Amino acid sequence: SNESRTALVTGGTSGIGLAIAQRLQADGLKVAVLDLDRPQARGVAREQGFTFIAADLSRREDCRRAVDETVAALGGLDVLVNNAGFQHIDPIADFPEDIWDTMLHVMLTAPFLLTKYAWPHLTRSGQGRVVNIASIHGQVASPYKSAYISAKHGLIGLTRTAALEAGEQGFTVNAICPGYVRTPLVEGQIADQARTRGLSEQEVEQKVMLEPAAIKKLLDPQDIAALASYVISPAAWGMTGAVLDIDLGWTAR
Ligand code: NAD
Numbered sequence: 001s002n003e004s005r006t007a008l009v010t011g012g013t014s015g016i017g018l019a020i021a022q023r024l025q026a027d028g029l030k031v032a033v034l035d036l037d038r039p040q041a042r043g044v045a046r047e048q049g050f051t052f053i054a055a056d057l058s059r060r061e062d063c064r065r066a067v068d069e070t071v072a073a074l075g076g077l078d079v080l081v082n083n084a085g086f087q088h089i090d091p092i093a094d095f096p097e098d099i100w101d102t103m104l105h106v107m108l109t110a111p112f113l114l115t116k117y118a119w120p121h122l123t124r125s126g127q128g129r130v131v132n133i134a135s136i137h138g139q140v141a142s143p144y145k146s147a148y149i150s151a152k153h154g155l156i157g158l159t160r161t162a163a164l165e166a167g168e169q170g171f172t173v174n175a176i177c178p179g180y181v182r183t184p185l186v187e188g189q190i191a192d193q194a195r196t197r198g199l200s201e202q203e204v205e206q207k208v209m210l211e212p213a214a215i216k217k218l219l220d221p222q223d224i225a226a227l228a229s230y231v232i233s234p235a236a237w238g239m240t241g242a243v244l245d246i247d248l249g250w251t252a253r
Pocket of ligand 1: 010011012013014015016017034035036055056057058083084085086106133134135136177178179180181182183184185186
């Protein structure tokens with residue numbers, strides 16, 4: 001049953017990660033959230049009753065320590081949710097090289113390292129799950145987001161490879177690809193675009209961000225958490241290597 005299962009959610013104190021952590025806790029799992037060591041993040045974890053794992057995913061040694069601390073605190077690791085991420089918008093010609101390196105580490109290398117370090121625990125679990133929060137930008141591109149899009153495409157490749165290797169170990173690995181979700185990350189982009197394009201925030205939402213979408217409404221973090229809840233459930237034992245779109249019809253055209 002879920003009562004004996006444990007989960008680690010990266011970036012679990014904000015946005016989609018927080019909604020997933022709340023949902024998995026409501027589903028009965030013991031939950032640890034990993035985030036940068038900030039008072040705000042610690043406060044959220046404390047309020048919600050999550051174990052807080054302070055780590056910077058741009059550092060390899062933090063990834064190792066995060067898995068060890070989670071296992072020590074919760075007694076195992078059955079569900080790993082690789083969710084932490086950030087955005088940077090610049091044309092390739094001007095894209096800062098250090099930001100490229102950090103984004104690739106946080107959003108692709110860290111999911112690889114956490115999966116690697118969690119591997120024996122996921123195998124021991126008997127109902128282990130890795131859920132990678134990719135993006136619609138793991139499947140299609142938009143200009144000026146080269147590092148983000150490259151990391152997310154890579155994360156889908158990692159998902160499929162890990163799924164093949166995990167099959168015999170009895171755990172599953174899947175990716176969720178959301179379209180735009182109303183979170184601090186996206187609110188920041190809406191405000192920036194409104195400023196640079198001289199539009200209202202509502203016009204940016206409807207005419208710029210949701211232009212390729214069939215449904216012109218931002219997703220809520222809870223919508224993504226509900227899908228994650230299904231993927232980690234025992235019912236989803238046969239779903240692995242899947243790339244699950246929840247994208248308002250973005251990629252239907
Ligand atoms: P958010 O900014 O609300 O939360 C991201 C979290 O990741 C934060 O808590 C942040 O502190 C953490 N984080 C960032 N860098 C870190 C690092 N180096 N080490 C540890 N933690 C770090 O963002 P969100 O919108 O909830 O996004 C969560 C995930 O969902 C990201 O991977 C994002 O790419 C993906 N996603 C978001 C959307 C969207 O529209 N919001 C759409 C598709 C995919």
